[in-house]
Amino acid sequence: MSNFLTPITMLAIARFILLFCCVCGGVWGDDKIPARLAGVGIDEQLDADLPLDVKFQTETGATVTFGDLLRDKRPMLLTLNYSNCPGLCVAQLNGLTRGINEVSSLRMGKDFKFVSLSIDPTDSIAKASATKARYADDLENKHSIDGWHFLTGTEENIQIIAKSVGFNYTYDAKHDQYNHSAAAMMISPKGRITRYLYEIGFTGETLKMALVEAGEGKIGSSLDAFVLWCSHYDANENRYSASARLLLSVCAGGFVTVGLVGLLPFWISNRKRKVVVDSMNFP
Numbered sequence: 561m562s563n564f565l566t567p568i569t570m571l572a573i574a575r576f577i578l579l580f581c582c583v584c585g586g587v588w589g590d591d592k593i594p595a596r597l598a599g600v601g602i603d604e605q606l607d608a609d610l611p612l613d614v615k616f617q618t619e620t621g622a623t624v625t626f627g628d629l630l631r632d633k634r635p636m637l638l639t640l641n642y643s644n645c646p647g648l649c650v651a652q653l654n655g656l657t658r659g660i661n662e663v664s665s666l667r668m669g670k671d672f673k674f675v676s677l678s679i680d681p682t683d684s685i686a687k688a689s690a691t692k693a694r695y696a697d698d699l700e701n702k703h704s705i706d707g708w709h710f711l712t713g714t715e716e717n718i719q720i721i722a723k724s725v726g727f728n729y730t731y732d733a734k735h736d737q738y739n740h741s742a743a744a745m746m747i748s749p750k751g752r753i754t755r756y757l758y759e760i761g762f763t764g765e766t767l768k769m770a771l772v773e774a775g776e777g778k779i780g781s782s783l784d785a786f787v788l789w790c791s792h793y794d795a796n797e798n799r800y801s802a803s804a805r806l807l808l809s810v811c812a813g814g815f816v817t818v819g820l821v822g823l824l825p826f827w828i829s830n831r832k833r834k835v836v837v838d839s840m841n842f843p
Contacts, residue, residue: 600739602756603726610638610751614720616677616713619688626675626721626751629709635672635754635774636747637767640727642680642738643687652742653695655760661700662764663771668699669707672771676708679722679729679738681715688712725753746774 612627630636639656641649653676660668668674678688688710696705722729729740744762746755754774757766 599728599730601728601741602743602758603728604756605724605726605753606756608724608753610747610753611720611724612751614713614717616711616717617685617688619685619692619710621685624709624711626747629673629675630747630749630751633749635749635771635776637672637674637771638725638745638747639674639676639743640679640722640725640729640740641676642678643683643691644680644737646737648740648742651760652744654698655762656744656767657695657698659759659762659764659767660703661698663768664764666768666771667702667704667707669704672707672775674708675711677711677713677718677721679718679727679740681713681718683712685712746770748774748776750776 610626612630613625615623615625618624626636637656639652641653656674660674666672676691692705692708692710695708699705699708721727725745727740727743729738731738742758742760744757744759745753746757748754755770757770759766
């Protein structure tokens with residue numbers, strides 16, 4: 561029995577186990593994307609410019625471009641949704657509404673604006689107006705619903721914006737619905753894409769930092785700018801985290817500054833003493 565598990569036997573067993581795992585992995589571990597979701601997703605276009613001359617209609621029927629909406633030099637939060645979405649759009653917009661309500665120092669309509677563009681070219685102005693009215697009651701009073709625009713447009717113009725931000729979606733004719741993912745894009749006052757957020761339950765702190773970043777110094781307090789400078793965006797966690805290296809640099813700089821300030825009285829005292837001594841020794 562001592563020679564039962566010889567090296568050759570153990571090697572054969574190992575090969576059998578490896579082959580078994582490979583076969584099972586091929587059968588049970590097939591993670592192919594369903595056909596209906598092929599071509600759906602987000603291709604991030606950070607630092608790309610949003611087309612500013614493409615025309616859409618607001619919920620009031622007015623014709624606008626993104627250039628018009630950015631004319632006041634305030635950053636924009638952009639989402640792509642549609643009125644008859646069975647669930648994802650509702651969850652995303654509800655999450656954004658809660659997150660915006662948690663943002664204490666910035667106000668929608670004053671410091672930033674929110675634009676929801678419908679990817680369904682059959683969405684009407686009336687539907688857009690009804691959707692806006694639905695969310696108006698959920699916003700806290702510090703935010704103005706006038707800062708949230710629901711846009712509709714032609715399929716061609718919708719595609720131009722969707723491609724520019726890397727928002728890939730497909731239409732399911734059988735179920736009359738769109739297959740799409742959820743993302744919130746931050747747009748700078750100049751129309752530059754600065755950040756993508758993929759949360760559904762958005763936190764106020766993450767939204768504030770993303771808006772301050774997109775604002776390019778035009779919104780937020782000096783403290784907000786300092787916190788942003790000491791932070792970096794963690795794509796895996798989908799939030800801003802403190803940068804250890806920057807914090808270490810700040811602490812080191814502060815330590816040196818405090819040390820220099822603390823030694824300053826001694827240097828002044830020694831300087832005065834040297835002047836007195838030199839004057840006494842003057843021939």
